[in-house]
Amino acid sequence: MGLREYIIRRLLLLIPTMLGVVVLIFAVLQMIPPELRAVIYVTNPRQLQDIPNIVREYGLDRPVWEQFITYLTEVLHGNFGYSVYYRQPVLEGLLRRFPATVEIALLSSPFIIFFGIWLGTTAAVHRDKIPDHVSRVMSIVGTSLPSFLLGIVLIAIFVAQLRLTTVGRVTNIGTLLLRIKNGTYHEFTGFLLIDSLLNGDFLLFVDVVKHLILPMIVLVFIQSATMVRVTRSSMLEALGKTYIVAARAKGLSKKEVIYKHARRNALIPVITISGLLVGGMLGGLIITETVFNFPGVGSYAAQAAQSFDVSVVTAYAMFSAIIFVLANLIVDILYAYIDPRIRLG
Amino acid sequence: MSSKEEVKKSAKTPNLMVKELKFTLKKMRDTPLSLIGLSLVIFFLLICALAPVLAPPKWYDPFRIPSTGTYGREPEPPSAEHLFGTTSYQTDIFYGCIWGTIHAFRLGLVIVITSVVVGLALGLIAGYYGGIVDEILMRFTDIIFAFPSLILIMALVVALQTVTLPFTLTGYTRLDACIIGIVLVGWPGYTRLIRGEVLRVKTEDYVEAAKASGASDLRIIFKHILPNTIYPVIIVASLDFGTIVLLAAALSFLGLGAPGDYADWGQLIYHSMDWVSSGLRYWWTYTFPGLFIMLFCLGWNLLGDAFRDILDPLYRRK
Numbered sequence: 001m002g003l004r005e006y007i008i009r010r011l012l013l014l015i016p017t018m019l020g021v022v023v024l025i026f027a028v029l030q031m032i033p034p035e036l037r038a039v040i041y042v043t044n045p046r047q048l049q050d051i052p053n054i055v056r057e058y059g060l061d062r063p064v065w066e067q068f069i070t071y072l073t074e075v076l077h078g079n080f081g082y083s084v085y086y087r088q089p090v091l092e093g094l095l096r097r098f099p100a101t102v103e104i105a106l107l108s109s110p111f112i113i114f115f116g117i118w119l120g121t122t123a124a125v126h127r128d129k130i131p132d133h134v135s136r137v138m139s140i141v142g143t144s145l146p147s148f149l150l151g152i153v154l155i156a157i158f159v160a161q162l163r164l165t166t167v168g169r170v171t172n173i174g175t176l177l178l179r180i181k182n183g184t185y186h187e188f189t190g191f192l193l194i195d196s197l198l199n200g201d202f203l204l205f206v207d208v209v210k211h212l213i214l215p216m217i218v219l220v221f222i223q224s225a226t227m228v229r230v231t232r233s234s235m236l237e238a239l240g241k242t243y244i245v246a247a248r249a250k251g252l253s254k255k256e257v258i259y260k261h262a263r264r265n266a267l268i269p270v271i272t273i274s275g276l277l278v279g280g281m282l283g284g285l286i287i288t289e290t291v292f293n294f295p296g297v298g299s300y301a302a303q304a305a306q307s308f309d310v311s312v313v314t315a316y317a318m319f320s321a322i323i324f325v326l327a328n329l330i331v332d333i334l335y336a337y338i339d340p341r342i343r344l345g
Numbered sequence: 346m347s348s349k350e351e352v353k354k355s356a357k358t359p360n361l362m363v364k365e366l367k368f369t370l371k372k373m374r375d376t377p378l379s380l381i382g383l384s385l386v387i388f389f390l391l392i393c394a395l396a397p398v399l400a401p402p403k404w405y406d407p408f409r410i411p412s413t414g415t416y417g418r419e420p421e422p423p424s425a426e427h428l429f430g431t432t433s434y435q436t437d438i439f440y441g442c443i444w445g446t447i448h449a450f451r452l453g454l455v456i457v458i459t460s461v462v463v464g465l466a467l468g469l470i471a472g473y474y475g476g477i478v479d480e481i482l483m484r485f486t487d488i489i490f491a492f493p494s495l496i497l498i499m500a501l502v503v504a505l506q507t508v509t510l511p512f513t514l515t516g517y518t519r520l521d522a523c524i525i526g527i528v529l530v531g532w533p534g535y536t537r538l539i540r541g542e543v544l545r546v547k548t549e550d551y552v553e554a555a556k557a558s559g560a561s562d563l564r565i566i567f568k569h570i571l572p573n574t575i576y577p578v579i580i581v582a583s584l585d586f587g588t589i590v591l592l593a594a595a596l597s598f599l600g601l602g603a604p605g606d607y608a609d610w611g612q613l614i615y616h617s618m619d620w621v622s623s624g625l626r627y628w629w630t631y632t633f634p635g636l637f638i639m640l641f642c643l644g645w646n647l648l649g650d651a652f653r654d655i656l657d658p659l660y661r662r663k
Contacts, residue, residue: 016484017487017488017491020484020485020487020488020491021488021491021492023488024488024489024492025500028500028501028504029504031504031505031507031508032504032507032508033507036507136378136650140378140643140646140647140650141643143588143642143646144587144591144639144642144643144646145639145642146591146594146595146598146614146635146638146639146642148595148598148614149614149631149635149638149639152614152617152618152621152631152635153631153635155621156621156624156625156628156631157624157625159622160621160622160623160624160625161624161625280493283493283496284493284496286495286496286499286595286599287495287595287598287599290598290599291618301496301499302499302599302600305499305502305503305599305600305601306599306600306601308503308506309503310503310504313499313500313503313504314500314504316496316500317492317496317497317499317500320492320493320496321491321492321493321496321497324491324492324493325491
């Protein structure tokens with residue numbers, strides 16, 4: 001099978017998965033009484049006054065399959081409901097908050113991935129020696145330490161005590177909003193890192209970077225644990241292979257064998273984990289964003305969930321699943337590109 | 346096989362089991378990290394056992410933290426009266442941490458047992474009968490795996506709060522919703538694990554022999570397949586304890602779990618968020634509940650890590 005056929009087949013497989021995601025969210029919604037779940041069909045605030053009408057109009061009292069068709073049609077048209085909590089269509093809110101999440105996810109993932117690979121490799125090469133113990137302890141502590149706890153401690157020390165930075169995305173969001181209103185600051189992309197530079201505001205850029213540091217520390221510490229583990233075990237397996245012995249026997253240096261022969265082969269499972277990691281992070285970092293009051297999609301949903309905003313939580317779950325599935329798809333295609341055996345299988 | 350030989354063989358099996366168990370214990374002794382894990386878990390079990398003495402309950406529901414002392418707004422620092430100090434609404438942190446331990450074990454047990462029972466039942470059905478049932482069940486697990494778990498649980502918790510359940514697990518709708526949500530997202534993992542085991546065992550000679558001798562499906566499942574597949578699931582599930590408690594704490598931290606004065610570590614951390622803006626001044630509000638959560642998870646994870654290596658046949662004898 002060629003690479004193109006493989007990609008086409010993989011894309012076709014996407015359809016049942018996406019349909020499954022919609023079905024599951026629909027099932028979750030079915031648990032909620034009709035008057036309460038009617039908000040997912042609302043498109044503007046005026047309709048909130050007239051919920052019984054929505055129930056009738058969208059047939060929320062009709063057989064389940066009819067309701068599913070209605071729901072599917074709405075979702076395909078991009079209507080994910082209206083948020084009672086935020087007073088805005090959910091999709092609009094999610095898309096508005098998405099750049100913040102993308103910024104933090106994409107910026108911290110290279111750190112997580114490279115740190116994880118480095119520590120994992122070092123641990124495997126020095127098996128049962130100090131670096132290995134360090135990596136073990138770090139990965140176990142990383143999986144046991146709740147990210148909200150680490151976040152709180154960092155906030156207490158660096159934000160509240162030392163006053164080095166603040167929580168949120170910028171120090172003074174009010175000024176920024178005012179400037180957007182005045183027209184002295186233009187929003188080109190929604191990504192503050194890019195927009196601040198495009199506006200020629202270097203001070204704002206530095207401010208944004210400063211606000212990203214603490215959440216990034218939390219993410220690197222917590223998320224690299226799995227990375228270290230996977231790299232370590234995969235490296236150990238690769239180092240035990242006969243081609244490594246052969247490479248050493250033929251007189252190659254230890255360094256060359258480890259980094260060229262063993263690590264290249266060991267990185268294959270690491271790519272999968274990295275893909276899942278980035279996909280998961282792009283879907284929102286509920287806890288990290290909530291702790292640092294960072295206005296991404298995760299904190300958007302978490303806040304709404306507290307006040308029982310059905311449309312936000314269900315639409316968000318669908319949103320994050322779609323991103324997760326797409327990230328998986330990209331990893332699979334990358335895989336097939338790197339490792340031709342997969343296409344043939 | 347003559348009946349004499351059979352007797353001999355069955356007598357031999359326990360010996361083998363004892364030998365393996367001894368070997369496992371010996372291996373554990375050699376890994377100091379697993380011993381630390383074990384002692385942490387035992388420490389928390391002791392706290393559970395001694396809870397009524399350490400922190401005598403004042404109200405009918407022992408999981409509601411008494412808010413005694415002066416009714417000032419600010420948390421009080423650790424003192425003889427409040428060993429770990431107090432947090433918002435003058436709730437006693439020491440009491441919350443102690444009874445929070447029981448609550449954590451209770452949550453973990455309820456969630457693990459329910460998910461395993463569901464996982465076992467569906468995994469056995471899927472693996473044993475195969476065909477369309479298997480296909481549907483596996484596609485369904487695929488869909489659940491397509492969601493980041495915490496996000497799906499959050500959606501379920503919100504939805505479940507509107508459902509009036511015919512039973513109550515904790516007496517609080519929100520907490521019940523959390524438990525059910527975690528179970529609903531957690532069973533697919535166990536189902537897949539047990540299904541794989543069943544597929545492995547299904548083709549073994551003893552199952553074929555039982556089939557040939559006319560045993561019913563139920564008999565084969567319960568007499569031959571279940572005993573040979575259940576152990577990995579039980580081990581994996583019991584080691585998920587730490588992760589589950591962490592997940593429940595995260596939900597409480599997000600304000601979706603335990604109610605205000607409930608003895609739940611995540612809930613205490615949620616309260617401490619009110620005081621974090623004063624820097625290290627109210628350090629006790631997050632340090633103590635945080636230590637409890639962390640050490641609890643650390644204990645289970647250390648134990649789990651060691652067990653995975655010890656019980657993995659590939660590494661066991663190395």
